[in-house]
Amino acid sequence: MGDFMEQIFNSLTQLIKEHNNILIMTHKNPDFDGMGSALGLQQIIYSFKKESYICMNNSELNNSLKKSYNLIKENNLYFNVVKKSNVDKLIDDNTLLIILDTHKKEMTEMPELIDKVNNIVVIDHHIKNKDYIKDYKLSYINESLSSTVEFMANYIKYLNKKIDSLFATFMLVGLEIDTNNFRLKTTDKTYEAAAYLIQLGADNILKQELLQENKDSYVKRQKLIEKSFMINKNMTLCILDNKIYENKDLASIAEELLQFEKVEASFVIGRIAKDIIGISARSIGKINVEEIMAKLGGGGHYTEAATQIKEKTIIEVERLLIDTIKEEK
Ligand SMILES: [Mn+2]
Known part of the structure; x- marks a missing residue:
């Protein structure tokens, strides 16, 4: 682990501990990388005894993600979301907004939040666009990173924390989709992230089911x-x-x-x-x-x-x- 990554991880932990009302948001039409890392982060924030809310509009979920949410509910796991209509209640000076898997305002699930919240964190692996979010407390945008899940899994590992195997499975699905099965942008850190998720109990059979598509x-x-x-x-x-x-x-x-x-x-x-x-x-x-x-x-x-x-x-x-x-x- 490089000193630089340690610094980023420590700053993120610091910001989480300093704030209440933590909002987590990924891009519109969420995928397993954005949502998987959001779910993983939510578990970590909970382990710091803090509530967080994933900004989500159910209507936009694809079938595999819908299936995942049902599994979370069936297993009674901690999972907190907030819809557009309720989010304003959570915003004050002490709100922290953590944006994952995108750094462009317009691509986020609720772009208006970026103007409303003062404390913003951005974590992404896309090539930096000229209209990136400029007003932030912490920003880590690294295009050589395979996926946002890679960052999050290594953060969880760095903290020496555990998450439920179901969340680890969703994260592994995100990692595999974004690397096209370890073909793209895959480094030792990508495998380390995958290894940690498997150590946490990521289920290979469920993973394949979530990746399955219909024959037609x-x-x-x-x-x-x-x-x-x-x-x-x-x-x-x-x-x-x-x-x-x-x-x-x-x-x-x-x-x-x-x-x-x-x-x-x-x-x-x-x-x-x-x-x-x-x-x-x-x-x-x-x-x-x-x-x-x-x-x-x-x-x-x-x-x-x-x-x-x-x-x-x-x-x-x-x-x-x-x-x-x-x-x-
Ligand atoms: Mn991604």
Whole structure:
């Protein structure tokens, strides 16, 4: 453990101990990395004999997260949330807001909180965007970190604390999703975090159940993947039909394309709204896809990025992307 990380961990502990009414917030459309680290942090705060509240709107949960919440309830584990309609009651001078897995105000579950709360902590692993949250008590944004769960698991380990095995399982799911099964940004610290979660009892069978998808969506995706092709010696492209897809469909195809021979970067183009074409890009770590997506008005990280282009056809977007890649070389 480096001195620098120890300092960050100690400052975080200090801030937690100094404040009451601690709010934990991740990004909209939460995933297992954001929520897993929020749940882990909530247990730690509780071990300091402090209440905390995860800012959450139930309507936005995906099926696996809904299943997770039901499991928390069935097992009667400590779990505290606050909805938008009730959160104002918790805000005063002594409120601490801890933002996880994003550092952009607009991406957070309740952006208005950032103006209302004076004491803010940001912990994230995305490439620092120019509109990051500037007014904070503590900020740790490290793009070489695999996931927010990695930070949180190592924080829990540093404190020598334990959390329930169910929470450890959710955190491990987040870690595996964000690293695409230990393929991306994986360092010794990532494995240390995973090892600690397994030590805490993370359940591999439940983990796989939470990662499972239904067969139809799997088969549908494989059919789309079949149509992908190499655009040069190390990049592959998959162009979807003209149906409207969700961003996460594009992203999961791009991720899957990375496992094929010779592929160092993958791109998926598809319609995501009536007049918007999306591109999702992934890289195994040699090619900076964020740079390519930024030239097309988007952003993200080095290994995962995306953009949205208005009022163009899929073919026009394909041409734009290929020209941009050629310029890049
Ligand atoms: Mn993440």
